[in-house]
Amino acid sequence: MAEPLLRAVGLTRHFGGLTAVAGVSLELHADELHAVIGTNGAGKSTLINMLSGEMPASSGRIELAGKDITAWSQPRRARAGIGRSYQRTTIFPTLTVFENARLCAQAALQRPLRIWEPAARCAGSGGVAREALEAAGLTEFASRAAGSLSHGQQRQLEIAMCLATKPRVLLLDEPLAGMGAEETERMLDLLLGLKRHHAVLLVEHDMDAVFRIADKITVMVNGEVIASDTPTAIRTHPEVLVAYLGEDHG
Numbered sequence: 001m002a003e004p005l006l007r008a009v010g011l012t013r014h015f016g017g018l019t020a021v022a023g024v025s026l027e028l029h030a031d032e033l034h035a036v037i038g039t040n041g042a043g044k045s046t047l048i049n050m051l052s053g054e055m056p057a058s059s060g061r062i063e064l065a066g067k068d069i070t071a072w073s074q075p076r077r078a079r080a081g082i083g084r085s086y087q088r089t090t091i092f093p094t095l096t097v098f099e100n101a102r103l104c105a106q107a108a109l110q111r112p113l114r115i116w117e118p119a120a121r122c123a124g125s126g127g128v129a130r131e132a133l134e135a136a137g138l139t140e141f142a143s144r145a146a147g148s149l150s151h152g153q154q155r156q157l158e159i160a161m162c163l164a165t166k167p168r169v170l171l172l173d174e175p176l177a178g179m180g181a182e183e184t185e186r187m188l189d190l191l192l193g194l195k196r197h198h199a200v201l202l203v204e205h206d207m208d209a210v211f212r213i214a215d216k217i218t219v220m221v222n223g224e225v226i227a228s229d230t231p232t233a234i235r236t237h238p239e240v241l242v243a244y245l246g247e248d249h250g
Helices: 044-052 074-080 097-108 123-135 151-163 181-194 207-213 231-235 238-245
Strands: 006-015 018-028 032-037 059-064 082-084 169-173 199-203 216-221 224-229
Touching (some): 044 059, 044 074, 044 082, 074 082, 123 151, 181 199, 181 207, 224 231, 224 238
Parallel strands (some): 082 169
8 A cells, every 4th residue: 555645643632631632543545535433522623633733732743745744833734735624614605605715725826926916816726716616516606605505515615615725635524514415415425526636534423424435434432543444344343333333333
């Protein structure tokens, strides 16, 4: 197997006397969707926050394409190719769908020597924004106000905004939260398409969805990894059955 695009080794995060994440190691590969599951408080979002650089690790190491990025800031990691989405919808509701994506592309394609040219005229960021909307299935909604989209479409827009920064790694925190059946199906199709060109880490509570699309599943309990394997192996893992899925999960 090729070298991982993103690797975490022994990541730990303390909050005073509480250990939220304890010695977690995992690898993300291109063309792979790696799901992290666990009950509330298992440490999943804290893990994503450390990988994205929004929260420093108390100890451990993070590597991107073999380079140690543990001390890098969140903006530097984003510029290097790590993108993420959040549990709560984070869009600019009064701007158009296109402008939401273009602003993110503009952040990645900074032009400090062209400060007198209106950003809206930048062909580069506009082109990247259109590509991101097409990849997320939102081209037909480009001129609509982002706040007028359905919940599921707003979640798609968040991913489009992430794609507009040209990431190599996608860290997605519960992208299916609050979706109905039809919206869930659209999102699952989108996620399967994204993994062809990205390494994807998916934190999700929808177990049916996770087992349908994940190539690998890591299970966390109380900040620790108790299992990390294929979906087939995780289904029958004795510790997982007891701690999370329930012994009757089939």
